[in-house]
Amino acid sequence: xxxxxxxxxxxxxxxxxxxxxxxxxxxxxxxxxxxxxxxxxxxxxxxxxxxxxxxxxxxxxxxxxxxxxxxxxxxxxxxxxxxxxxxxxxxxxxxxxxxxxxxxxxxxxxxxxxxxxxxxxxxxxxxxxxxxxxxxxxxxxxxxxxxxxxxxxxxxxxxxxxxxxxxxxxxxxxxxxxxxxxxxxxxxxxxxxxxxxxxxxxxxxxxxxxxxxxxxxxxxxxxxxxxxxxxxxxxxxxxxxxxxxxxxxxxxxxxxxxxxxxxxxxxxxxxxxxxxxxxxxxxxxxxxxxxxxxxxxxxxxxxxxxxxxxxxxxxxxxxxxxxxxxxxxxxxxxxxxxxxxxxxxxxxxxxxxxxxxxxxxxxxxxxxxxxxxxxxxxxxxxxxxxxxxxxxxxxxxxxxxxxxxxxxxxxxxxxxxxxxxxxxxxxxxxxxxxxxxxxxxxxxxxxxxxxxxxxxxxxxxxxxxxxxxxxxxxxxxxxxxxxxxxxxxxxxxxxxxxxxxxxxxxxxxxxxxxxxxxxxxxxxxxxxx
Amino acid sequence: xxxxxxxxxxxxxxxxxxxxxxxxxxxxxxxxxxxxxxxxxxxxxxxxxxxxxxxxxxxxxxxxxxxxxxxxxxxxxxxxxxxxxxxxxxxxxxxxxxxxxxxxxxxxxxxxxxxxxxxxxxxxxxxxxxxxxxxxxxxxxxxxxxxxxxxxxxxxxxxxxxxxxxxxxxxxxxxxxxxxxxxxxxxxxxxxxxxxxxxxxxxxxxxxxxxxxxxxxxxxxxxxxxxxxxxxxxxxxxxxxxxxxxxxxxxxxxxxxxxxxxxxxxxxxxxxxxxxxxxxxxxxxxxxxxxxxxxxxxxxxxxxxxxxxxxxxxxxxxxxxxxxxxxxxxxxxxxxxxxxxxxxx
Numbered sequence: 001x002x003x004x005x006x007x008x009x010x011x012x013x014x015x016x017x018x019x020x021x022x023x024x025x026x027x028x029x030x031x032x033x034x035x036x037x038x039x040x041x042x043x044x045x046x047x048x049x050x051x052x053x054x055x056x057x058x059x060x061x062x063x064x065x066x067x068x069x070x071x072x073x074x075x076x077x078x079x080x081x082x083x084x085x086x087x088x089x090x091x092x093x094x095x096x097x098x099x100x101x102x103x104x105x106x107x108x109x110x111x112x113x114x115x116x117x118x119x120x121x122x123x124x125x126x127x128x129x130x131x132x133x134x135x136x137x138x139x140x141x142x143x144x145x146x147x148x149x150x151x152x153x154x155x156x157x158x159x160x161x162x163x164x165x166x167x168x169x170x171x172x173x174x175x176x177x178x179x180x181x182x183x184x185x186x187x188x189x190x191x192x193x194x195x196x197x198x199x200x201x202x203x204x205x206x207x208x209x210x211x212x213x214x215x216x217x218x219x220x221x222x223x224x225x226x227x228x229x230x231x232x233x234x235x236x237x238x239x240x241x242x243x244x245x246x247x248x249x250x251x252x253x254x255x256x257x258x259x260x261x262x263x264x265x266x267x268x269x270x271x272x273x274x275x276x277x278x279x280x281x282x283x284x285x286x287x288x289x290x291x292x293x294x295x296x297x298x299x300x301x302x303x304x305x306x307x308x309x310x311x312x313x314x315x316x317x318x319x320x321x322x323x324x325x326x327x328x329x330x331x332x333x334x335x336x337x338x339x340x341x342x343x344x345x346x347x348x349x350x351x352x353x354x355x356x357x358x359x360x361x362x363x364x365x366x367x368x369x370x371x372x373x374x375x376x377x378x379x380x381x382x383x384x385x386x387x388x389x390x391x392x393x394x395x396x397x398x399x400x401x402x403x404x405x406x407x408x409x410x411x412x413x414x415x416x417x418x419x420x421x422x423x424x425x426x427x428x429x430x431x432x433x434x435x436x437x438x439x440x441x442x443x444x445x446x447x448x449x450x451x452x453x454x455x456x457x458x459x460x461x462x463x464x465x466x467x468x469x470x471x472x473x474x475x476x477x478x479x480x481x482x483x484x485x486x487x488x489x490x491x492x493x494x495x496x497x498x499x500x501x502x503x504x505x506x507x508x509x510x511x512x513x514x515x516x517x518x519x520x521x522x523x524x525x526x527x528x529x
Numbered sequence: 530x531x532x533x534x535x536x537x538x539x540x541x542x543x544x545x546x547x548x549x550x551x552x553x554x555x556x557x558x559x560x561x562x563x564x565x566x567x568x569x570x571x572x573x574x575x576x577x578x579x580x581x582x583x584x585x586x587x588x589x590x591x592x593x594x595x596x597x598x599x600x601x602x603x604x605x606x607x608x609x610x611x612x613x614x615x616x617x618x619x620x621x622x623x624x625x626x627x628x629x630x631x632x633x634x635x636x637x638x639x640x641x642x643x644x645x646x647x648x649x650x651x652x653x654x655x656x657x658x659x660x661x662x663x664x665x666x667x668x669x670x671x672x673x674x675x676x677x678x679x680x681x682x683x684x685x686x687x688x689x690x691x692x693x694x695x696x697x698x699x700x701x702x703x704x705x706x707x708x709x710x711x712x713x714x715x716x717x718x719x720x721x722x723x724x725x726x727x728x729x730x731x732x733x734x735x736x737x738x739x740x741x742x743x744x745x746x747x748x749x750x751x752x753x754x755x756x757x758x759x760x761x762x763x764x765x766x767x768x769x770x771x772x773x774x775x776x777x778x779x780x781x782x783x784x785x786x787x788x789x790x791x792x793x794x795x796x797x798x799x800x801x802x803x804x805x806x807x808x809x810x811x812x813x814x815x816x817x818x819x820x821x822x823x824x825x826x827x828x829x830x831x832x833x834x835x836x837x838x839x840x841x842x843x844x845x846x847x848x849x850x851x852x853x854x855x856x857x858x859x860x861x862x863x864x865x866x867x868x869x870x871x872x873x874x
Contacts, residue, residue: 012797013804067672068844074837075673080794088673088791136793423795 565642
């Protein structure tokens with residue numbers, strides 16, 4: 001485990017992806033085979049379920065350290081991570097246990113059916129035989145997530161650097177079905193358990209933000225305009241009765257969207273199509289917030305499937321019955337896509353991206369302005385003759401997003417972040433004026449630089465008025481411009497409005513608190529859909 | 530309580546001794562200030578008279594001004610001021626750091642300033658002093674803060690330097706110019722050539738001027754050849770993080786050395802290559818042992834986790850109250866930064 005512990009230390013201290021990849025490569029070059037497999041399993045979510053409840057671990061730690069619960073909780077709130085808190089509170093180890101990662105995982109797997117007494121004996125023995133960092137890792141192996149910034153993509157890039165094998169193939173291999181007890185590391189990375197020919201994706205064609213006036217694009221008749229849906233760009237690969245869904249981030253996300261796999265299996269043709277994965281209910285596109293509930297889940301429950309159904313808007317087609325048609329002009333590719341989609345009775349969850357009808361460029365302004373009402377981000381402009389480019393290329397495809405809405409609000413609460421940001425106040429709550437008082441309108445935690453966060457944290461330390469657990473009430477003094485994508489009336493919010501994707505666009509050091517917006521101003525931003 | 534009132538009073542300007550007519554580490558200008566140590570949140574500008582421990586004298590003169598009116602005493606070498614017996618006792622925090630002991634009519638108050646109970650290789654080790662009233666800092670007053678021994682730290686730091694050298698990297702350590710820098714020098718002594726920033730070099734010269742031996746270092750100046758620095762050790766104040774001077778260091782691996790580095794989130798926050806929990810303050814076990822060793826009947830807890838630490842002391846049967854002061858990490862960070870900036874220019 002020492003080796004694994006060193007790897008984790010090396011990865012978590014750096015925020016440079018290349019340094020993480022080098023550390024992983026170094027591990028793969030030196031670790032035992034079984035440990036490598038476990039590392040991949042842990043970082044891809046293929047891990048045994050938690051054998052010991054966190055409440056028990058907390059209780060045992062309090063017993064050993066003889067600390068009162070309030071002091072344990074104060075420590076926890078400072079550290080921001082339970083496994084780490086326990087690792088720091090425990091007394092020094094009395095001996096040194098030297099098991100490999102896979103040996104530990106074997107033990108933890110066997111622990112699951114045992115009694116609490118047996119579990120306690122095992123955990124206490126481990127705690128007293130491990131150094132601080134190893135203890136932390138042991139606690140994390142029991143159940144927590146590592147959250148050290150190693151995505152599947154980073155892992156795959158490290159494996160690609162190590163082996164020279166294509167990264168997408170490796171992605172398919174590690175995501176695919178494999179059992180840790182019946183595969184070797186060699187077999188796994190070579191992909192003996194998969195058929196990569198069936199899953200191989202194409203690089204996405206990407207658009208730049210529109211940087212000229214519409215008439216400069218030429219004749220409207222040479223262009224196809226579509227809505228720019230705000231979901232996850234996805235590529236559906238259907239070949240030889242196998243279906244794969246790739247995300248823009250080159251991750252295989254097939255298992256996260258079972259209903260998509262089901263509807264796609266209705267087609268008889270093989271194809272590779274490009275489109276947008278969206279939360280969709282009763283024929284309407286839901287907010288990205290809703291979609292987020294479906295992302296990165298290990299298990300998709302039936303309840304969630306019903307609450308947030310997933311749909312797909314198809315934009316383009318790159319391969320049709322085995323033929324790469326990316327060089328075919330977009331207008332023709334679109335026709336092929338239409339033919340396929342008309343070949344079956346389309347289920348409600350599957351849609352062809354609809355084409356905006358326009359004759360003159362001026363007409364597009366009003367259509368774009370209305371995007372927000374249908375939960376679209378704006379418009380996509382595509383040259384009819386354009387091929388499906390590899391990556392981002394200027395000229396043929398443009399995205400033309402709606403401008404965000406903004407208000408000026410004052411910070412009234414602050415809370416510390418977690419993980420890397422556990423020492424700084426990073427989560428803020430903002431208010432606007434309502435008569436003579438203030439009313440909360442948004443919570444936001446992004447859009448500031450590390451330097452600004454440090455400065456604000458220092459200010460909060462000096463200007464906190466009250467303390468409710470981890471939350472600080474602060475003097476209403478710091479004014480921020482809050483940008484958001486949409487606004488709706490809401491009776492669940494005290495202010496009466498709900499903002500969509502609020503974020504801090506800038507710190508208005510120039511603005512005194514007297515000049516912030518009133519709730520009436522804010523409500524005026526609501527446009528009837 | 531009556532005797533305590535004659536000895537100490539908590540005022541807006543700082544901790545005041547009515548009988549002795551002097552202040553301890555005041556944060557506003559006063560007539561007579563007794564200073565625990567040279568950090569900028571404790572030793573401030575503008576006092577008409579200063580009294581400190583011998584080894585702090587040169588530091589104060591260097592940082593506040595050569596023309597200040599200052600006297601100094603050795604450890605455990607009492608003098609009497611307006612009937613109050615005043616003496617300094619080792620605090621183990623930085624060179625010259627002292628706990629200040631006051632005695633009047635048999636009643637004893639001890640003010641710790643900042644202190645560290647674990648011995649290091651450079652400052653005079655902390656010694657507990659029995660008293661009736663104990664005023665203690667609590668910077669790291671949470672049980673998650675327990676430090677490694679000096680020997681272990683030395684291993685960790687030197688191994689890191691060796692790993693860096695194997696990877697052709699230059700090791701840069703960031704720590705306050707007073708205290709942390711000299712401690713790092715002592716921990717890294719003999720490992721390889723140590724280069725220090727101008728602010729540290731100047732302070733080192735002041736310290737050496739009062740007869741204290743420090744490990745050998747060289748000045749890290751902007752005109753040094755890159756090759757000279759390659760694979761060597763550099764010690765610099767934290768303010769240098771992100772500076773152009775630091776960016777010019779060939780293939781630098783940067784480490785922050787501070788007690789806060791005990792927590793993973795803090796290490797990762799800084800975007801450096803390593804974080805070492807090297808602290809000049811008492812850890813949790815150190816604070817508790819120190820409080821118990823004084824056998825004090827009343828404890829006042831100042832800067833840091835005063836609410837938590839005093840609550841815990843009361844729970845284990847030691848009468849303790851919070852005391853709000855203008856010392857502490859935030860103030861120190863700000864004040865030290867300004868001082869170091871002035872020293873750099």
